[in-house]
Amino acid sequence: MRIVTVCCAFTFCFADILDITVPAPTFDIEHGRLVVENAVYFNVPGAPNVPGRKVTIALPPGAIVESVHFHGRREEVGMLLIGPTEPPMPFTQNSETDQIIEHYAKQKAYFYASHEPYPKTYGVLFSHGGIRRQRVLDIVCYHFAYKPVSQTLYYTPNVHVEIHYHMPRPESERAQFWCSLMNDITYGGCDENTIFNWYDAQQWYYVDTPRQANGYYVIIPAVLLSAVDTLVAHRQNQGYDVHVITREYIETNSVGNDTPQKIRNYLRDNIADIAYALLVGSSTDMPWRSMVPFNDDPDSPYNSTDYSPIPSDLYYAELTDPDSLSWDSDGDGYYGEVFDQYFNLVGDDNPDYHADIHVGRIPYSSESIIQDICEKIVRFDTTTDLSFKTASLLAGALYYYENENNTGCTRNDGADYLEQLLNSGVLDRAHTVTLYEKGGRDPCTYTCTDSLTRAHMISYWQQRGIMYECHHGGNVEYARKVWYWDNGNNVPESFEMSWPTALHVDDVYLLDNEYPATSFLRSCLCGNPDVEGLGTKLLRNGSSAVISSSRVCWMSGLDRGGIPHHFYKRLMQDTIVSNGLIGDAYTLAKTDFMDSCGFWIPAYHYNLFGDPATRQFGTLVGIDNTPPSAPSICTEKSGADILLTWNTVATDTLGSTETMDCYVVYRSTAPDFVPGLSDSIGMTTHPDTEYVDVGAITSAQDYYYLVVAVDAAANKSKKSNMGCVFHKDVNENPVTTHKNWNERTAIQ
Incomplete structure (x- = not known):
């Protein structure tokens, strides 16, 4: 890796080039199939499904990207068969799905008649923005290419990425925005597993005085201010820095073309302080920003407002760049354009999918209803009864039957996604009720607690802290799909289906509201904010939080479990980063999903109805606040250099085993120095426990060294003993030196 700096006269600042080499993932060919570890598949539907490698690259704070270029050289591997990329599909069966399948067949025929390699490029820029203080690019490198006619596979061992960028003027708004975040460590997901060029990022973003945002911001119409008093007092008692801001204040004091933009700009102005934002009010009183994923096509290629525009709170959660550089970078008033009509990633806008704050909503404008919801959230937030909080209700209907309507499609059973959670250990089968489709022809083959019916959906919704369903949905209900009869051709067809209701808004008041669930609705339109639909109603009764879809739900064949699977995995299992907080788990789940398949819709x-700071377990879990043990260093002469070595730190100060992230090396000419940012001369990534101070012996100065260990949770150890390099006699002053080391090593 190298950084080249050249003068760029027309920018009045420096233009820089960051060169990065991305090696190919490990691969093998087994039984004529290409098997690649940790691959992603960001391809056009119908094109050869070649693997790629997605990486997130850090840039210096506030860097402005001018261009990204990919280079490589392909080598022929040999002949094998690579199948086509499946299209994403909505969870519905109608003329729109027929249109998608028809176009997929045309695209497949086009690509597989080609003599040209696919893809033609060595990589693509997928997204650029930031993860709070980290300026990042998300790219996909294509180390493999395929010629369909000859069935020839090509391999590129290394893809070279050349990123041209320049830095903003120090007095600019952009520079000030990034400066405000320089000590921020709020987002816990940035580490060597996230950032490809982690060493560079450590140098650019080293923090000596870390600061974690503790702000809990409530944005609400003025007339409803008192409705959230109970929740505000609760969050204040938990130690949050709570701010309650009226929508009217933001409309008067923030800049923007409309209320959503003013709200987002207000959040951007205060990002350094904000961890959580709760928006309160109906869609009329607390407006949404609607996304148009297909270029210049507000109602989608399917000419239906059930598909687009899509109300989305990702707009308020992702705050890196102003709208003019991100959500509406082409300035046409259509936000979030990322696809052409065929799902090619050639969008007119430049959105970023990395959320910077955690956002939720209470979508009501009734003071009494808001008060009731807030009181329920507080009860759930403080209940530590794990027999309730970890108990699950999983209900799965059939999305598609095999070869439904002679489309050739494979069977798609919602129970598959629920079993995936159970088989992977995310949810405990012993504490789970499962309801699967047992009616009609060709029912679900999994064993379950009981058959899926409306009555069972209601009766089993008792003392369940988790509820996840997969059905066909509408604004006010989700329903089963049952192949009720057959006309004799043994093909499931639309006119042979019945659609029994599984849960309706009229059923909500029969549900258990004393033990509400954290609910995920994987059914279309249940979270439509334009009406008081099922998702909204469930927040009022039966659920403490609801994640639901504002428009038709989609599925990517590259990550079939989707955001729901990632959400429950982060909430219930991977709690080191999420800490069992619903908003944190949801933010991480969306990032996990986008990293795996890159499908924006x-x-x-999906949006969160509820408080993003809600604790699933009634307490924070998975938090590591214990500092690691201090290392012990030695210094020795190596020619003109000084070699520093120290022991591997493997425990914290309580004796528990843990893994270090890095070791920071400090140097000073003062024997009693307290290490600060200006004293840091470098760092090593664990498990490297050596550092060479090049040319230190040739200096006329006496040097004093300290090393600090930093664990994966960013906890810092106490200072090590001090290593010293003496070039002349020094009279020690024990009064000033004993505080900084236990022993000294002198090199003459």
């Missing part, structure tokens, strides 16, 4: 259409 689900990241748009």
Whole structure:
């Protein structure tokens, strides 16, 4: 990796080039199939489904990207068969799905008649923005290419990425925005597993005085201010820095073309302080920003407002750049354009999918209803009864039957996604009720607690802290799909289906509201904010939080479990980063999904109704606040250099085993120095426990060294003993030196 700096006269600042080499993932060919570890598949539907490698690259704070270029050289591997990329599909069966399948067949025929390699390029820029203080690019490198006619596979061992960028003027708004975040460590997901060029990022973003945002911001119409008093007092008692801001204040004091833009700009102005934002009010009183994922096509290629525009709170959660550089970068008033009509990633806008704050909503404008919801959230937030909080209700209907309507489609059973959670251990089968489709022809083959019916959906919704359903949905209900009869051709067809209701808004008041669930609705339109639909009603009764879809739900064949699977995995299992907080788990789930398949629409259409700071377990879990043990260093001469070595730190100060992230090396000419940012001369990534101070012996100065260990949770150890390099006699002053080391090593 190298950084080249050249003068760029027309920018009045420096233009820089960051060169990065991305090696190919490990691969093998087994039984004529290409098997690649940790691959992603960001391809056009119908094109050869070649693997790629997605990486997130850090840039210096506030860097402005001018261009990204990919280079490589392909080598022929040999002949094998690579199948086509499946299209994303909505969870519905109608003329729109027929249109998608028809176009997929045409695209497949086009690509598989080609003698040209696919893809032609060595990589693509997928997204650019930031993860709070980290300026990042998300790219996909294509180390493999395929010629369909000859069935020839090509391999590129290394893809070279050349990023041209320049830095903003110090006095600019952009520079000030990034400066405000320089000590921020709020987002816990940035580490060597996230950032490809982690060493560069450590140098650019090293924090000596870390600061974690503790702000809990409530944005609400003025007339409803008192409705959230109970929740505000609760969050204040938990130690949050709570701010309650009226929508009217923001409309008067923030800049923007409309209320959504003013709200987003207000959040951007205060991002350094904000961890959580709760929006309160109906869609009329607390407006949404609607996304248009297909270029210049507000009602989608399917000419239906059930598909687009998509109300999405990702707009308020992702705050890196102003609208003019991100959500509406082409200035046409259509936000979030990322696809052409065939799902090619050639969008007119430049959105970023990395959320910077956690956002939720209480979508009501009734003071009494808001008060009731807030009181319920507080009860749930403080209940530590794990027999309730970890108990699950999983209900799955059939999305598609095999070869439904002679489309050739494979069977798609909602129970598959629920079993995936159970088989992977995310949810405990022993504490789970499962309801699967047992009616009609060709029913679900999994064993379950009981058959899926409306009565069972209601009766089993008792003392369940988790509820996840997969059905066909509408604004006010989700329903089963049952192949009720057959006309004799043994093909499931639309006119042979019945659609029994599984849960309706009229059923909500029969549900258990004393033990409400954290609910995920994987059914179309249940979270439509334009009406008081099922998702909204469930927040009022039966659920403490509801994640639901504002428009038609979509699925990517590259990550079939989708955002719901990632959400429950982050909430119930991977709690080191999420800490069991609903908003944190939801933010991480969307990022996980986008990293795996790059399909924007689900990241748009799922939204959280409820408080993002809600604790699933009634307490924070998975938090590590214990500092690691201090290392012990030695210094020795190596020619003109000084070699520093120290022991591997493997425990914290309580004796518990843990893994270090890095070791920071400090140097000073003062024997009693307290290490600060200006004293840091470098760092090593664990498990490297050596550092060479090049040319230190040739200096006329006496040097004093300290090392600090930093664990994966960013906890810092106490200072090590001090290592010293003496070039002349020094009279020690024990009064000033004993505080900084236990022993000294002198090199003459």
